[in-house]
Amino acid sequence: MAPAAETVLDEVDGEEGAGGAPAGPGSPGRVLRSPAVAGPLAAALLTGVLLCLATRFSRSYPFGPVTRNIVDLGQQYLPFHAYWRSFLLGETHGDAFLNWNSGFGSPFLGDIGTYLSSPFDLLVVLFPADRIELALYVVTAVKITAAGAAAALLLLRLRPGPWPVAAVLGTAYALSGWTFNVGAPVPMWLDGLVAFPLLCLVGEWARAGRRPVLGPLVVALAWTANFYTAYMATVGAAVVLVVRLLTAEETTGARRRLAGALRAARSVLIGIGLAAPLVVVVFLATRAADPTPVTTFAPAAWTDVLARFLPATASLASPALFIGTPALALALTLPFNRAVALRVRAGWSAAIVLVTLSLQWEPTHLLWHAGASPNGIPYRQTFVLCGLSIVGAWFSAARGVPRPAALLAGGALLGTLAWTAGSSADIDSWTYPAFGVAAVLALAAVLLALLGDRGSPPDERAGTASDASADRVHARSATRELPTGAPPAARAWPTAIRPVARVLPVLAVVLLVAAQAGEAVVTGKRIEEQQRAEVAWSPRIGPWHEAVAEETARADSWPRYRTDPGEVPGGNDALLVGGQSPEYYSSLTAEVTSRTLDGLGFGHYAKGRHPVTLDNPVTDALFSIGTRIRSHPTGPVRQDALPRATVSVTTTPVPPLVTVRPPNRPATHPGDSAFARQERLLGAEVYELPAASRAGRTLVARCPAGSQVWFWAPEYRGGATLAGERTVDFEGKPPAVRAPLRALGTVPGSGEVRIELSPEGRTRLPRQPLGCLVRDRLDSAVRQLTATGATEVRATGHTVTAVLPPGSTGTAVLAVPRVSGWRCAAGDAELRPARAHQGLVAVPLDGRANTVTCSFRPPGLKLGGAVGLAALLALIATAAFRGRRQEFTRSARADRSPGKVEG
Incomplete structure (x- = not known):
């Protein structure tokens, strides 16, 4: 590299110029031409273009009519980002501590740290509310392009080389099979994709003894953005x-190696400490979350593992290792x-x-996943192996095209891999055609590069015939770009046609880009299409959601009572359309919330972490749901059309958000059925619970005429099916899906209840499956709860204050699940951890206080804040020590200056 280019690279990478003085600023043109800038910029541009092309060819939104909202992308990330936009713009009832919209009041800081704390997520405020799907796509695309740029920058930092190749390999990392198959549908994990190359850069700075302040800040940013994948990236x-x-x-000698490792450990520890205020909250919220069933890791078949190196393969049961045939071939030549x-x-x-083997061995599998085998996708750490493969490809290609012997050996390995993987069920009809075309283009690129090198003058060819000489050249300058490293040709091309030969390397890069780009686009297209065909999906946000949002906003009367928006396509309804609902889907759904709602007859998905709404008048009274919105779709919900529905609004009198239960608990039905639990929490007997007899698939019982039958x-x-009524469907599928309590119809004048069952598979019913609700009761x-309940309720971000009738005794009950973090007090007393009444927040009353105050503080906030403060002090001390050391170094150099006059 020319001296001027060397100076620009020093400026971009933060190096100091000769003699320790800062390098000159340089012109913008010189900066853009420097490899450390051109490579990442080219990688970002190429990555963004290819990602959009893959989306376009799959006909997915925003470049087509088909929804992208598969599984959690539609049920978690889209609703959370919609709520995040409203939160950032001050349009929500809650604050950073508490989300009043979901789960009848759910802790929110943990959700921020899990789903929304990435700096990229702030982009949602730039989009209108009706373009939140576009906002999420842009967030996803920006994360992926940033990963490509960061990977290219890392490669150029690890070893100088041709920046176009670094850009192509950076794109290969950003558009790996993991990105399409796992990262894009789970956007929060993409922060780990960005973090891995950045954390590797932190390691490089620590190894060189540079940037002791910036390193911890990068670690803190990575762990704040998404600590789960940041942990994997750190490993x-x-x-x-x-x-x-x-x-x-x-890095030679044990002392230098130990010093580099200790500096890296310091950066990681300080960085994690800075992120502790959020990480500790998320960690404790995870421990309090509804537990998922224990998962035993089962390694994938090796034929499936090998198949995932090939294009257009999709599966959640095997690691998504595709990085492109050219990149993989280069890695295999190393x-x-x-x-x-x-x-x-x-x-x-x-x-x-070793990392490849670690994916398949249970002890190391647990190490990658912080000691707990995850439910669902078992190979979440695969992006790290994709990154290591890219680094291996770069080390093999940075000095030029590998020698023919290495190319033949790597090609033989590649062919063996492709042949062995042929029996895998993950192979798609597009796999081998895409692989073959990419291989041919890559081979043509290699031949052109070799021909171009043959036409170069001798002084432009590499002189790296041996390992030792190559290392000596690299050691002399860690930032100097080396010439092409192909073996010297016996005879250069004639001088007259050398200009033509110099075009050949450019054509080689074009073919390399074409090979890598074509496979990436095909892979992205096929993975999106396969996912939509094989997994659950949600339609795009459309007129259905807009109609419900309008009615919810019009009816909202929080905190006087709740407005439940009912069910809209996608789930997490209240996050999308507003209102206050039990609907809530999060990895941090508290076990208390899930168990309390389950016991009252609510249903759930996702093994308990996705409670759903229950259209039942008793639970409406218990949770102060005064307005209920019901939707009726006007047609089938489709992947390529916007959903539409007619919307109705019903308002009924309900008790206030804070009610009072008398000291003496009234008698209600015993047992653990949903009906008995509802009555105990309500404090009144409102159901008739008949003894049902069963004959085959028929249930027979007797209830008061005119009462409502609930199953x-x-x-x-x-x-x-209740005789004379329509059939009601139930979708129980334990442990993942729990069917909610549902109404079957009205008891006829005869009082006979006859229910015909049409089960799918085995029929398993609880001891008390039937309850007949007597509406007068x-x-x-x-009326009783309203008369004795709060006369006024005020709610701020995470605090509720209620005014009670004078002389109230017994227990004040706040209609919120009693998750850890609630503290309450009656009157002017000091806030203390809240008690529980049938799973809800409760405060004892002695008749002397006429106010009740409850406030929520996320568990772990104080501990995390203390750790964060200690880490901040450590960072300041590090910066101060660094500054004093630099001052001492400058003074020593000044003392040694020849122009200094003694005395």
Whole structure:
């Protein structure tokens, strides 16, 4: 590299110029031409274009009419980002501590740290409310392009080389199979994709003793954005650092290696400490979350693992290892590329092989996932292996096209891999055609590059015939770009046609880009299409959601009573359309919330972490749901059309949000059925619970004429039909899905209840499946709770204050699940941890206080704040020590200056 370009690279990378003085600023043109800028910019541009093309060819939104909202993308991330936009713009009732819209009042800081704390998520405020799907796509695309840029920057930092190749490999990392198959549908994990190359850069700074302040800040940003994948990225970056300490010639001697490792550990510990105020809250919220069933890890078949290196393969049961045939071929040449030092080849090859094996062994699988085998996708850490493979490809290609022997050996490995994977069920009809075309284009690019090198003058060819000479050249300048490293040709082309030969490397890069780009687009297209065909999906946001949102906003009367928006396509309804609902889907759904609602007859999905609404007048009274919105779709919900529905609004009298239960608990039905639990919480007997007899698929019982028949069978899947009424469907599928309590119809004048069941599979009913609601009894209970309940309720972000009738005794009950973090007091007393009444927040009353105050503080906030403060002090001390050391160094240099006059 020319001296001017060297100076620009120093400026971009933060190096100091000769003699320790800061390098000159340089012109904008010189900065843009420097590899450290051109490579990342090209990678970002290429990544963004290819991602959009893959979306366009799959006909997905925003470049087509088909929904992208598969599984959690539609049920979690889209609703959370819609709420995040409203929150940032001050349009929500809650604050950073509490979300009043979901789960009848749910902790929110943990959800921020899990789903929304990435800096990229702030982009949602730039979009109108009716373009939240576009906002989420842009957030996803920006994260992926940033990952490509960061990877290209890392490669150029690890070893100088041609920036176009670094850009292509950065794009290969950003558009890996993991990104399409796992990261894009779960956007929060994409922060780990960005974090891995950045944390590797932190390791490089620590190894060189540079940037002791910026390093911890990068770690803190990564762990704040998404600590789950940041943990995996940190483990992967540690692997990279170990290999670099053992193989890089700049790091020799045990003392220097130990010092580099200690500096890296300091950066990581301070960085995690800075993120602790959020990380500790998320950690404790995870421990309090509804537990998912224990999962035993089962490794994928090796044929499936090998198949996932190929394009257009999709599966959640095997690691998504596709990085593109050209990139994979380069990585496979590394063990045989003698232009690379033996220890470098051995170190990186061993790291890639060992990490690959670690995906398949349960102890290391648990290590990658912080000790707990996850439900769902078992290979979430695969992006780290994709990154290591890209690094291996770069070390093999940075000095130029590998020698023919290395190319043949790598090609043989690639062919063997493709042939062995042929029996895998993950192979798609597009896999081998895309692989073949990419391989041919990559081979043509290699031939053109070799021909171009043959036409270069001798002084432009590489002189890296041996491992030792290559290392000595690299050690002399860690920032100097080396010439192409192909073997010297016996005879250069004639001078007259050398200008033509110099075009050949450019054509080689074009073919390399075409090969990599074509496979990435095909892979992205096919994965999106396969996912839509095989997994659950939600339609795009459309007129249905807009109609419900308008009616909800018009009816909203919080905190006087709740407005339940009912069910809209996608779930997490209140986050999308407003209101206050039990609907809530989060990895942090508290076990208290889930169990309390389950016991009262609510249903759930996702093994308990997705409670759903219950259209039942008793629970409406219990949770002060005064307005209920009901939707009736006007047609089938489709992937390629906006959903539409007619919307109706019903308002009924309900008790206030804070009610009072008398000291002596009234007698209600015993047992653990949903009906008995509702009555105990209500404090009144409102159901008739008949003894049902069963004859085959028929249930027979007797109830008061005119009462409403409710059927409770949380594990039942099939239909239930009350004589003379329509069939009502139940979708129980334990443990994932719990069917909610549902009304079957009205008891006829004869009082006979006859229910025909049409189960799908085995029929399993609880001991008390039937309850007949007598509406007069419920109306009387509602009037009593209203008369003795709060006369005024005020709610701020995370605090509720209620004024009670004078002399109230017994227990004040706030209609919110009693999750950890609630503190309450009667009158002017000090706030203390709240008590529970049938799972809800409760405060004892002695007749002397006429006010009740309850406030929520996320568990772990104080501990995390203390750790964060200590880390901040450590960072300040590090900066101060660094400043004093630099001042001492400048003084020492001034003392040694020849122009200094003694005396």
